Each structure stands twice: as C-alpha cells, then as structure tokens.
Amino acid sequence: MSDRVEVTGKEVDKLYERLNREAEASGYHLNTDVEHTKDLVEGLLVNEKRYGYWACPCRLAEGIKEKDLDIICPCDYRDPDLNDYGTCYCALYVSQAVLKGEKNLGSIPERRPSSEERKRAKPKSIAKGVSSLPLPVWRCKVCGYLCAREDPPEVCPICKAKKERFERFI
Amino acid sequence: MEMKHVKGKNKGNIMMYALSTCGWCKKTKRLLNEMGVEYDYTDVDLLEGEEKAKAMEELEHWNPRRSFPTLVINNECIVGYQEEKIKEAIGA
Incomplete structure (x- = not known):
C-alpha cells in the first residue's frame, strides 16, 4: 500500500485562496460548495506530494507525468465540460450559470478518452x-x-x- | 485486495471503488455513512502493483470507463455520485 501523504489545513487554505484569486482574475470560478472544493484542493496537494504535479483528484493518475499531462489541473477537458455541463469533471471549477444557481451540480460523464483511445490518437x-x-x-x-x-x-x-x-x- | 469495511445496517451487498483524493467519492461515502448502511470500499489510488491492477480489472468488469466512484449495490452498478439513484438502489 502507498504511503499516506499528509496535508495540513493551512496548506489547503493557502492553495484554495490562490486558485480562487487566479480563477476570478481570468474569468473562471471555483465551486462555491467550499467543503467539496477544499476536499479537491487537498486532493491536488496530496497528488503533488505523491506524483510531483497536480493530477486530477477524481481520476486515477499513472504517476508518469507525460501520460498524465492531459489530466493535470486545470485539465484539457475543463473548458469543454464547463461549456456542456457547467462544471469540470471533479467540480472544482463551475460556470457562471452554476454560480448564479441556474444550474444544479452533479457527477458528469468522463470525457477523457480511454487509455486505448489515447494511445491510438495521433x-x-x-x-x-x-x-x-x-x-x-x-x-x-x-x-x-x-x-x-x-x-x-x-x-x-x-x-x-x-x-x-x-x-x-x- | 485490501477492502475497508464500514459497519451499519445490512441492506445487501454494497461495494465501492473509490479514490482517496476524489471529491465525488467523499460525497458518496458521506451519503452512505449518513444512511447508516453497511458497505465495503477500496481506495484504488492507495493500492500498488498487482493489487491495483486486480482492482482496476474488477472495476472494468462493472464500468468499462474505469471511472470513480463506481458503486455496486446488489449487482446494480452506479457510476458517479448520483444521490437519488443510490438511495433508490439501497431502498431507503
């Protein structure tokens, strides 16, 4: 079993503040369900310590950066998912409509191609x-x-x- | 494969494939805990080598996209955090 990686509440709060600031400055928005969002930020920090980069907390990373590049947060699928569902796959980021309460949040389908499809893609x-x-x-x-x-x-x-x-x- | 067991009311066989870092998996675990049902789960990201490969193979059988959380409630598979569907399948 992998070693458990510990992350402090202070580290989570610090990264949460930074991501929130950066998102708002460029027209993106963090999910206002702060419990969920901080769970995800904690996941990012765990993955940073585990793999060396911010692998998506809701996907299983391979641990090889080159193979995980498309799921390093913000992932390649965030913007199309924000367009289609109002949220990214893990719901760290949400659209303006979700923010205004015009759209409800839930799990969305996985857009990332399977590992077989990714291998075949040119x-x-x-x-x-x-x-x-x-x-x-x-x-x-x-x-x-x-x-x-x-x-x-x-x-x-x-x-x-x-x-x-x-x-x-x- | 290392399974974690959560005690509660027996509502049949409930098994969950999860990631320790995943927000939707945490929400699903919280829901099951609130419902007070008995279930087993495994955090696949904490497994290694053969154990991890075996878990992913097993997961693929239920959910070919191998995404998380995947919940198997009495042989019915639910992918993602779907509160209503989960409650319905458990019969709460």
Missing part, C-alpha cells in the same frame, strides 16, 4: 498555408490562448497552465 497536424508567418503560433491546450513567439510562455497568462501544455498551432 498528434494534431500543424495548420499549413501560413508558412510565411515570421513566428510560430502556440496554443494553450487548456484554454485555447494563442500567442505568436519563438517559444510558448512559461505559464499561460490566462489559465496558468504550464509551458508543456502548449502545442504548436501554426
């Missing part, structure tokens, strides 16, 4: 026909932010996803 090809552009265009896989520069930024200025979550778009 990387997206880069859009052609604009090869005369002076710089490559990078796309954040989490929120869709685009920027034209030699390399992607260290952290996405919109959703705070790290550099490795960017793909070459053009």
